[in-house]
Amino acid sequence: MKNNNTHSSPAAHLPKCPTGIHGLDEITGGGLPRGRPTLVCGGAGCGKTLFAVEFLVRGAVQFGEPGVFMSFEETDAELKSNVASLGFDLAGLVRLKKLVLDYVYLERSEIQETGEYDLEGLFVRLNHAIDSIGARRVVLDTIEALFAGLPNEAILRAELRRLFRWLKDKGVTAVITAERGREQMTRHGLEEYVSDCVILLDHRVHDQIATRHLRVVKYRGALHGTNEFPFLIGDEGLSVLPITSLGLNHKVSNGRVSTGIPRLDAMLGGKGFFRGSSILLTGTPGTGKTSVAACFAQAAARRGDRVLFFSFEESPNQIIRNMHSIGLRLEPLVQRGVLRFHAARPTLCGLEMHLATMFREIAAFQPAIVIVDPITSLLTAGTDFETKGMVTRLIDFLKGGQVTSLFTSLTQSGHALQQSEIAMSSLMDSWLLLQDFEGNGERNRVLYVLKARGMAHSNQIREFLISNRGIDLVDAYIGPSGVLTGAARVAQTAREKAEALAGQQEAARRQRELKGKRAALEQQIAGLRSEHEAGAEELRRIDEQVGMQIRLLTTERTELGRLRQADASRAAVRAPGKPKPKSRR
Amino acid sequence: MKTRIVKRPGSGSPRGSAKLWQLRLYVAGQTPKSLTAFRNLKLICENHLKGRYRIEVIDLVDQPHLSKGDQILAIPTLVRKLPQPMRKIIGDLSDTERVLVGLDLRPAAVRGRGEL
Numbered sequence: 001m002k003n004n005n006t007h008s009s010p011a012a013h014l015p016k017c018p019t020g021i022h023g024l025d026e027i028t029g030g031g032l033p034r035g036r037p038t039l040v041c042g043g044a045g046c047g048k049t050l051f052a053v054e055f056l057v058r059g060a061v062q063f064g065e066p067g068v069f070m071s072f073e074e075t076d077a078e079l080k081s082n083v084a085s086l087g088f089d090l091a092g093l094v095r096l097k098k099l100v101l102d103y104v105y106l107e108r109s110e111i112q113e114t115g116e117y118d119l120e121g122l123f124v125r126l127n128h129a130i131d132s133i134g135a136r137r138v139v140l141d142t143i144e145a146l147f148a149g150l151p152n153e154a155i156l157r158a159e160l161r162r163l164f165r166w167l168k169d170k171g172v173t174a175v176i177t178a179e180r181g182r183e184q185m186t187r188h189g190l191e192e193y194v195s196d197c198v199i200l201l202d203h204r205v206h207d208q209i210a211t212r213h214l215r216v217v218k219y220r221g222a223l224h225g226t227n228e229f230p231f232l233i234g235d236e237g238l239s240v241l242p243i244t245s246l247g248l249n250h251k252v253s254n255g256r257v258s259t260g261i262p263r264l265d266a267m268l269g270g271k272g273f274f275r276g277s278s279i280l281l282t283g284t285p286g287t288g289k290t291s292v293a294a295c296f297a298q299a300a301a302r303r304g305d306r307v308l309f310f311s312f313e314e315s316p317n318q319i320i321r322n323m324h325s326i327g328l329r330l331e332p333l334v335q336r337g338v339l340r341f342h343a344a345r346p347t348l349c350g351l352e353m354h355l356a357t358m359f360r361e362i363a364a365f366q367p368a369i370v371i372v373d374p375i376t377s378l379l380t381a382g383t384d385f386e387t388k389g390m391v392t393r394l395i396d397f398l399k400g401g402q403v404t405s406l407f408t409s410l411t412q413s414g415h416a417l418q419q420s421e422i423a424m425s426s427l428m429d430s431w432l433l434l435q436d437f438e439g440n441g442e443r444n445r446v447l448y449v450l451k452a453r454g455m456a457h458s459n460q461i462r463e464f465l466i467s468n469r470g471i472d473l474v475d476a477y478i479g480p481s482g483v484l485t486g487a488a489r490v491a492q493t494a495r496e497k498a499e500a501l502a503g504q505q506e507a508a509r510r511q512r513e514l515k516g517k518r519a520a521l522e523q524q525i526a527g528l529r530s531e532h533e534a535g536a537e538e539l540r541r542i543d544e545q546v547g548m549q550i551r552l553l554t555t556e557r558t559e560l561g562r563l564r565q566a567d568a569s570r571a572a573v574r575a576p577g578k579p580k581p582k583s584r585r
Numbered sequence: 586m587k588t589r590i591v592k593r594p595g596s597g598s599p600r601g602s603a604k605l606w607q608l609r610l611y612v613a614g615q616t617p618k619s620l621t622a623f624r625n626l627k628l629i630c631e632n633h634l635k636g637r638y639r640i641e642v643i644d645l646v647d648q649p650h651l652s653k654g655d656q657i658l659a660i661p662t663l664v665r666k667l668p669q670p671m672r673k674i675i676g677d678l679s680d681t682e683r684v685l686v687g688l689d690l691r692p693a694a695v696r697g698r699g700e701l
Contacts, residue, residue: 102653104656104658106656106658110671110672111673111674112673112684112687113674113675113676114674114675114677114679114680114683114684114687115621115622115625115676115677115678115679115680116618116621116677116679117618117659117660117661117662117675118659119658119659119660120613120645120659120660121613121645121657121658121659121660121662122658122659124645124646124649124652124660125649125652125657125658127649128649128650128652146658149658150658150659150675
């Protein structure tokens with residue numbers, strides 16, 4: 001479908017007339033065939049008239065092409081008031097001579113047919129209306145009313161053929177609406193005459209919820225998306241939502257946004273999510289999805305980021321009250337205007353209407369962060385496929401605007417990952433999983449990061465505690481017997497603490513013991529040393545005594561010799577030499 | 586445009602008892618159908634409303650803006666402005682019987698058939 005643009009851009013052979021209807025020009029590669037009639041058919045209440053009005057109004061306002069609206073069903077006044085709710089000021093455009101409204105009244109009971117006739121009156125009338133403002137666009141809504149109003153079908157068919165030929169010659173781009181027929185595209189086979197472009201509108205009810213679809217059945221001379229595209233009628237007219245219209249070329253940001261839970265930030269590379277990324281938060285009932293989302297919202301709003309919170313389960317006041325119980329003060333943030341809630345029942349309207357409402361709210365509030373709680377509620381409003389398409393478009397839209405989005409998703413207990421979520425998860429940049437662990441007669445919450453594109457993230461399971469001071473993550477105990485949480489974790493920790501304490505005490509005791517031993521040894525060493533020193537003293541004393549004795553002995557001998565006076569001279573010489581060897585021995 | 590007022594006592598149906606019949610014939614150019622219609626109209630008026638009718642011929646080619654007022658689509662269209670209520674007859678008026686029914690110059694039984 002995207003290729004259309006590239007293929008048909010050198011469409012000199014087939015000029016296009018932009019409708020200005022959001023999404024339609026993308027599907028048709030530029031608009032309706034210029035200067036040719038286009039047939040728009042569909043059942044009652046599927047938006048044919050609106051399509052036609054928007055085509056004219058956008059033409060007059062955005063593309064400077066005045067238009068003529070010839071209505072066979074609604075009067076001018078009815079038409080004006082009907083489309084005023086969509087912000088189309090038909091009266092104003094009429095005053096500015098950009099639009100002519102012409103109501104053709106036809107009542108069969110007032111008409112008597114008496115022979116040959118033609119519809120030249122209609123031609124004159126249309127021609128006059130076109131020429132009066134130089135119209136480039138014409139709408140005939142619903143020309144099939146003529147079949148009810150005029151008895152002679154043969155004449156009518158001939159005249160219609162002439163009319164469409166005439167419109168082509170006139171060079172106006174025309175939109176002709178027609179009621180859907182049972183077996184053919186239109187009830188009276190108008191497709192036979194208008195064959196350049198046929199657009200089918202459809203309003204289908206699936207599981208009590210209505211969804212509108214648009215399909216380009218035929219577009220002569222141009223490639224076009226043949227798929228059925230959901231479209232919606234919002235405050236600003238129609239918008240067709242081509243799933244494939246948006247490419248994957250969003251700008252990316254390296255900025256990070258905190259989750260509001262410090263430990264969770266730490267698990268996500270220390271800084272939190274990427275700005276502009278999409279986050280999926282899945283969990284079984286009661287695992288604290290809304291709490292995590294609210295925590296994220298509060299943190300962001302406190303930083304000054306604008307947060308838009310779509311709630312499909314709880315009313316805003318209920319969320320505020322409930323979050324108050326875990327220490328989150330959301331009310332002041334709402335009052336400051338940085339946080340806005342939008343609550344709606346999923347079954348209130350079809351998916352496309354939800355999407356439109358969300359788009360409008362987002363466009364009006366310009367949030368930096370969008371929270372959808374929970375996205376799974378919307379599953380009830382459409383089929384899986386539709387929901388996925390919707391989420392894709394929503395994410396595309398948010399990423400295009402660099403809006404960080406967090407979607408909570410409810411899973412059935414026992415089925416951690418459902419098929420639909422696996423499909424949805426591929427769209428998400430980060431995926432956090434909240435889970436319950438049951439055991440020991442209690443139920444504990446754990447959180448882990450299943451994936452986080454583009455960042456280093458923790459692969460650990462953390463126990464997730466909700467207290468009146470907010471949310472905290474605690475390391476879950478992972479031991480030989482598996483993951484322990486809650487009381488089991490506390491018990492285990494206590495046990496470990498006790499063991500550690502005992503160990504410490506034992507160590508201290510042994511330390512003391514060793515110290516004592518050392519002290520005793522040291523004492524012993526000191527005793528020995530003093531003994532040793534005493535020994536040395538003794539030795540010295542003995543030495544001294546011995547020396548003294550020898551000296552005394554020598555002096556005695558000398559004295560003796562001297563007293564004997566024997567060979568005094570020789571003895572005097574030898575005597576000191578002789579006792580020396582003796583003393584050495 | 587022709588004006589002819591003639592008093593005729595004891596005219597046929599009570600429906601045709603109004604004083605003046607105002608008829609307007611819409612045409613677009615001098616087409617054969619337009620000319621036939623005008624000729625037929627004059628004949629019927631002369632036969633049934635002699636002297637108390639007024640025919641106004643409007644050529645939409647000259648005055649296209651007038652088509653909106655009487656909600657004219659088919660050409661030729663004959664509009665009975667007076668007496669009230671307004672009635673419309675399309676075609677070249679060659680089916681006299683139907684014209685009379687359309688103009689309310691025939692009683693209801695016949696009109697019922699004419700209206701299908």
